[in-house]
Amino acid sequence: MTxxxxxxxxxxxxxxxxxxxxxxxxxxxxxxxxxxxxxxxEYDRSLGIWEGDQCVGTAGAFSFRVTVPGGxxxxxxxxxxxxxxxxHRRRGLLTSMMRRQLDDIHxxxxxxxxxxxxxxxxxxxxxxxxxxxxxxxxxxxxxVRLSVPPGTDDVRLRFAAPADVLDACxxxxxxxxxxxxxxxxxRPGWERVMVLDPEGKRxxxxxxxxxxxxxxxxxxGYTRYRIKPDHDHTGAKATVVLDELQALDPAADAALxxxxxxxxxxxxxxxxxxxxxxxxxxxVSDIRRCSVRLKDSLHVRLVDVDAALEARTYQAPVDxxxxxxxxxxxxxxxxxRLTGDAKGATCxxxxxxxxxxxxxxxxxxxxxxxxxxxxxxxxxxxRELRQGAxxxxxxxxxxxxxxxxxxxx
Numbered sequence: 072m073t074x075x076x077x078x079x080x081x082x083x084x085x086x087x088x089x090x091x092x093x094x095x096x097x098x099x100x101x102x103x104x105x106x107x108x109x110x111x112x113e114y115d116r117s118l119g120i121w122e123g124d125q126c127v128g129t130a131g132a133f134s135f136r137v138t139v140p141g142g143x144x145x146x147x148x149x150x151x152x153x154x155x156x157x158x159h160r161r162r163g164l165l166t167s168m169m170r171r172q173l174d175d176i177h178x179x180x181x182x183x184x185x186x187x188x189x190x191x192x193x194x195x196x197x198x199x200x201x202x203x204x205x206x207x208x209x210x211x212x213x214x215v216r217l218s219v220p221p222g223t224d225d226v227r228l229r230f231a232a233p234a235d236v237l238d239a240c241x242x243x244x245x246x247x248x249x250x251x252x253x254x255x256x257x258r259p260g261w262e263r264v265m266v267l268d269p270e271g272k273r274x275x276x277x278x279x280x281x282x283x284x285x286x287x288x289x290x291x292g293y294t295r296y297r298i299k300p301d302h303d304h305t306g307a308k309a310t311v312v313l314d315e316l317q318a319l320d321p322a323a324d325a326a327l328x329x330x331x332x333x334x335x336x337x338x339x340x341x342x343x344x345x346x347x348x349x350x351x352x353x354x355v356s357d358i359r360r361c362s363v364r365l366k367d368s369l370h371v372r373l374v375d376v377d378a379a380l381e382a383r384t385y386q387a388p389v390d391x392x393x394x395x396x397x398x399x400x401x402x403x404x405x406x407x408r409l410t411g412d413a414k415g416a417t418c419x420x421x422x423x424x425x426x427x428x429x430x431x432x433x434x435x436x437x438x439x440x441x442x443x444x445x446x447x448x449x450x451x452x453x454r455e456l457r458q459g460a461x462x463x464x465x466x467x468x469x470x471x472x473x474x475x476x477x478x479x480x
Contacts (some may be wrong), residue, residue, distance in 0.1 A: 072121075072122050072123055072164055073269070073293055074120050074121065074122050074127065074128075074159075074162075074436065075120065075121045075122075076119075076120050076128075076167055076171060076337045077118070077121070077145075077363070078114070078115060078117065078119075079112070079113055079114050079117035079118060079119050079131075080114070083119060083126070084109055084114075085105055085111065086111070086126045086128050087117075088108070088125050088129075088152075088261070088374050089126070090126040090128070090129055090154060090156060091129045091152050091154045091304070092125065092332075093154075093156070094129075094155065094156065094157070095152035095154065095189070095455070098318060100271075101267070101269035101270075101271060103113060103186060103267065103269060104217065104267060104269055106384060107260075107263055107264065107267065110248075111133070111260055111264070111455050112130065112131060112152075112177070112259070113131065113133060113134060115419075116132040116133070116134065116148070116172060116175070117130070117131040117132070117152070118130045118131070118168055118172065119130075119200070120155075120159075120164050120185065121447075122159070122169065122263075123157060124399075126156075126161040127155065127156040127158070128154065128155045128164045128165070128166065128168055129152050129153065129161065129242060129299075130150070130152065130168040130169075130172060131150070131151045131152040131153075131156045132148040132150055132151070132152045132175070132176065132336065133148070133149035133186075133258075133480055134148070134149075134151040134152055134173060135147045135148070135255050135256065135258070135260060135279065135293075135480075136236060136238055136255070136445060137183060137252075137253065137254070137255055137385065138248055138249055138250075138251060138252050138253065138254045138256070138258040138385070139252055139382055139383040139438070139439065140252050140256075140383045140384055140385070140439065140468075141251045141383050141413070141442045141469045142250070143382055143383065143384075144183060144256050144377070145183060145247070145382045145383075146180075146181040146182065146183070147181060147182075147183040147184065147185050148172070148176045148179070148181050148184045148185070148243075148374075148480050149186070149255070150172065150184055150185065150186035151186070151480050152264070152390040153165070153168070153186075159263050161251065161383075165193075166197075167225040169399075170399070170472070171196045172287075172391060172457050173198075173372075173399065173400055174375060175195070175321070175325065176374045176376065177374050177400065177402070177421075179283050180375075180376070180378075181374060181380060182199050182373065182374055182375045182378035182379040183371060183373065183374060183379055184199070184372040184374050185368060185369055185372070186199065186369075186370050187372050187476070187479045187480070188367070188370055189371065190327060191367050191370075191410030192420065193434055194372075196399075196430050197399055198372045198373075198397060198399050198400065198430070198431045198435065199370040199372045199432065199435055200370065200372070200431075200432040200433060200434070200436030200437070200438075200442070201229065201367045201370055201436055201442070202253070202316065202369050202370065202435055202436050202437075202438055202439045202441060202442060202474060203252075203253045203367075203368040203369040203370035203439060203473075203474040203475055203476050204347050204366065204367060204368055204441065205343070205344045205345060205347065205365075205366050205367075205368040205476070206342070206345045206346070206347050206349065206362045206363050206364070206365060206366075206414060207245075207340070207342060207343045207344070207345070207348070207351075207363070207364045207366060208340075208362055208363045209339060209340075209341050209342075209361070209362040209363070210332075210339065210340040210341075210342070210355075210360065210362070210380075211338070211339060211360040211361075211398070212332045212338060212339060212340050213309075213338050214357060214359050214360050215332070215355050215356055215361060216332075216354070216355070217325070217328060217329050217332055217351070217354045217355060217356075218354050218358045219322075219328075219329055219354060220321050220322060220324040220325055222320075222322035223322045223325045223326050224326075224360060225286065226286055226291070226322050226323050226326035227284070227286065227291075228279070228282050228283070228284055228285075228326060228327070228330055229279070229282065229285065230282055230377070231281050231282070232281065233266040233279050233280075233281040233295060233371070234266060236290070236293065237244060237260075237262055237263075237266060238282070238292040239243050239283065239293075240262075240265075240283070240290070240295075240317070241257075241265075241464065242290070243290060243291065243292060243317050243318070243319060244248065244257070244317050244321060244477075245257075245292060245479075247318075247319065247460065249433045250405050250472070251346070251471070251472050251473075251474065251475050252439040252441070252470050252474035252475075252479055253439050253474035253475050253476050254442055254475065254476070255477065255478075255480075257336070260396060261301070261398050265315060265478070266279060268296070273297060273435045274299070274441075275299055275300075275477050276297035276298060276310075276312050277297045277298045277300075279295055279296075279297060280295065280296055280297065281293060281294070281295050281296050282299070282327065282330060282382075284323040284325065284326050284327055286319060286322075286468070288322070291318065291320060291323040292312065292316075292317060292318030292320075292323035292324060292326070292327055293315075293316070293317060293318075293327070294314075294315065294316040294317075294327045294330070294331065295314040295315045295316075296310070296311055296312060296313045296314050296331065297311075297312045297363070298310070298334070298444040299312055299313065300309075300361075306437070307336035307337075307338075308337075308339070308395070308413075309336050309337040309338070309339075310337065310338070310339040310340070310341055311331050311334055311337050311339065311340045311341065311342030312341050313340065313341065313342045313343070313345075314371060315477075315478070316328070316331075317477075321350060323443045324351075325350070325354065326348075326349075327352075328351045328354070332472075334346040341391050342359055342475070344368065344476070344478070344479075345475075346392070346472075346473055346475040347365070347441075347473045347475075348472060348473040362366040366413040367473070367478045369433040369437070369439075369474070370435070370475040371430050371434050371438050371439060372431070373403065373434050373435050373438065374400065375402070376393075376395055376397075376403045376418065376431065376434065377407060377418040377419065377420075377439065378418075379434075380407070380411075380416060380434075381411075381415075381418050383416070383438070384411065384412070384413050384414065384415060384470050385411045385412055385413065385416060385466045385467040385468065386408055386413070386466060386467055386468070386471070387412070387415075387461055387463070387466045388406075388411070388412040388467070389409060389410070389411050389412070389463060389467035389468075390409070390410045390459055390465065391408070391409050391419055391425065391426045391427060391464055392406055392407070392408045392423050392426050393406065393408075393409060393410075393425065393426070393427050393428075393429065393434070394406050394425035394427070394429075394456070395407060395430070395434065396429070396430040396431065397430065397431040399431075400431065402456065403431055405418065405420060406421050406422065406423065406425050407419070407420060407421065408420075408421040409422060409461075409467070411467070417475045425457075425459075426455075426456055426457040426460035427444075427453060427454065427456060427457075427461065427464055428453070428454040428456055429444075429447070429452065429453040430452070432452075433447050433452050433453055437444060437465075437466075437468045439470065439474035440461050440468055440469050440470025440474055441470060441473050441474040443465050444464050444465040445462065445465045447463055454466045
């Protein structure tokens with residue numbers, strides 16, 4: 072039978088979503104989760120592939136804004152809910168959805184597409200580069216102590232029901248977004264995702280707990296976490312499972328981390344998806360007992376090279392010509408002259424000789440300032456055509472703080 076690729080229609084959502092759930096293992100979600108994802112689905116930005124009345128492929132694109140170096144918030148399509156039925160693999164269905172998506176995003180005037188990958192090897196061929204990384208850690212809190220900065224003791228901490236302080240926590244999150252590349256400005260409704268707490272997803276841990284940090288009556292930080300009980304003949308040895316932590320200043324940040332380290336009857340603090348340059352790593356007494364691991368996070372695709380490069384600023388003055396390869400989005404192919412500094416940038420087509428040659432995938436990897444063009448060149452993925460251009464570009468593209476994606480989508 073032939074297949075039909077089309078924009079998702081509202082009555083088709085259940086069949087469309089069932090195909091997605093099956094592709095990721097088939098474990099049913101709670102009604103609360105399912106209803107929320109239904110509400111958040113943007114139908115006019117979602118695609119399905121149908122064979123008769125059977126859905127065999129899915130792909131969506133959330134409307135996000137992502138912080139870029141310099142603090143600007145840039146429209147970005149958050150690629151999500153991508154699946155192909157196991158019965159229909161190796162037929163080009165994924166490629167057809169990626170082709171349609173990028174054409175659509177280009178027509179919408181959104182310069183970036185971003186995603187997190189279930190398997191990191193999938194999306195490079197479509198021009199996505201790994202632009203941010205995250206730290207996961209398992210900290211032995213019986214052996215590791217924190218040395219906190221001045222002012223930590225001035226922060227008041229209190230427990231609160233997650234739903235009761237949702238607005239205050241979301242306000243803290245929104246204030247942190249401009250300060251770090253890669254962070255997402257969330258649309259209304261996304262705050263509810265952060266406190267979804269279905270019992271089936273707890274893996275034996277407690278319901279979600281929340282502590283807010285306050286100073287002079289203002290909420291200046293918060294953490295959400297769970298406790299996973301355990302014990303042996305020596306006594307209690309529960310694990311603290313960190314879900315989220317955001318703070319507006321170092322003292323509030325340190326106060327929340329100290330709380331997590333010192334919770335009674337616990338011996339381990341497990342974190343995931345944290346920034347690679349987070350301050351707690353410099354406060355601990357023994358980093359080796361923190362078992363820090365690195366993982367890829369946000370994959371970035373420049374849909375329109377000129378608009379994307381003009382949207383950010385640069386750590387040092389830059390005036391370079393890039394020879395860009397992009398067979399999947401041919402409007403990006405060719406030479407682009409980027410001129411910019413800490414105040415802004417322009418990027419225009421040119422016939423001048425190129426200084427660097429690379430594909431759009433490498434531009435995506437370097438775009439948020441967390442991946443060095445020098446390191447990509449060492450891997451054979453960037454070619455220096457003018458001596459000195461590589462170092463100039465690598466310094467200019469860097470970011471003072473590591474880019475970070477605070478949550479998946």
